[in-house]
Amino acid sequence: MTERGQRLFIARGALDQARLGPDPDAPAQRVLAAGQVRLAVERFSLTANNITYAAFGEAMKYWQFFPAGDAAMGCLPVWGFATVQESHAEGVTAGQRVWGYFPAGTHLVVAPARVSAAGFVDGSAHRQELAGVYNQYLFCDADPAWSPSIEGLQAVLRPLFLTAFLLDDHLADHAFFGARQLLLSSASSKTALGTAHCLAQRRHQPECPRIVGLTSAGNAEFVRSLGCYDEVLTYEQWPAKVAPVPTAYIDFAGDARLRRRVHTQFADTLMFSSSIGGTHWEALGSGRDLPGPRPTLFFAPAQAKARSAPPPEGWGSAELQRRMGRAWAQFIDQVRQGGWVQTLEQRGAQAALQAYASMLGGRTPARQALLLDMRG
Secondary structure, X not given: OOXXXXXXXXXXXXXXXXXXXXXXXXXXXOOOOOOXXXXXXXXXXXXXXXXXXXXXXXXXXXXXXXXXXXXXXXXXXXXXXXXXXEEOOOOOOOOOEXXXXXXXXXXXXEOEEOOOOOEEEEOOHHHOOOOHHHHEEEEHHHOOOOOHHXXXXXXXXXXXHHHHHHHHHHHHHOHHHHOOEEEXXXXXXXXXXXXXXXXXXXXXXXXXXXXXEEEXXXXXXXXXXXXXXXXXXXXXXXXXXXXXXXXXXXXXXXXXXXXXXXXXXXXXXXXXXXXXXXXXXXXXXXXXXXXOOOOEEOOHHHHHHHHHOOXXXXXXXXXXXXXXXXXXXXXXXXXXXXXXXXXXXXXXXXXXXXXXXXXXXXXXXXXXXXXXXXXX
């Protein structure tokens, strides 16, 4: 019997409405054309970052990477590993294992371009105008960041740490916008943790602001145990306890009401306000008509592109990769030594559907990292 596969489909206008269906890139649904490759998705991570992809799916074009075939539905982007199941493209061989950006499902058809020993870029027509960092696929056996011993942690943390590293660089490059403290919402989210880790490496620098994390009461103890934040407050505590000094708000939650409270409380002392995530997806809203600076959306690929420019405008691509690689190695060592993350692997399409509902509803423990395999 020809393999049908499974894929997760989400209503673009109602993220809590999700269903399973045949994977449109499975062998039973699609015959490969010349130059195409079919990847069998083996395991991928599910984190609050994926909820951000869905929450900003329209504004940031995340839904366009993997068309669902129905304009009302979207395919959730995830990061993980796949094996080349079938290849009609020169330089890509069946059996090769790759790391990259996939839909939450069992298959993905790509059109490899710029194939090298390191990997390839998906040259499919519908992805040409989308951010290039999401179109790159790396061969695992040629990827210096890959190791079988940390593959689960890589699936969960590597894409989030890329954003964290670039956000930290963006803040430092602008002298933290004159802020004396950085206020990070959704401080337990893994992108926030990565950002706090990077910022904490700058504590020896006199201009580095204090790092204050905002989180729920249930996650406060976990966040404090990491040692990245100078202070951790619950959402109920912070209005009374945060000092009225020059502040930058780094928003991973996307909660419009919380953003307004921050802007109102700090008003003239709010130096910068940046939106990165949407973990509080049900409370998203406009950033217009707020006291203080207008919130700006941080887009990691733009910072990566700027740093990839040759000196003196940027660092150059090789130097950017070197710096990210060194920072990633430090971070993953800290994660492993401190037991920051506990991976939980689940298999089957129904398990993936349930895991998505749990993550969307905020019921997944902060320390837990989900690795999903929708096969079988």
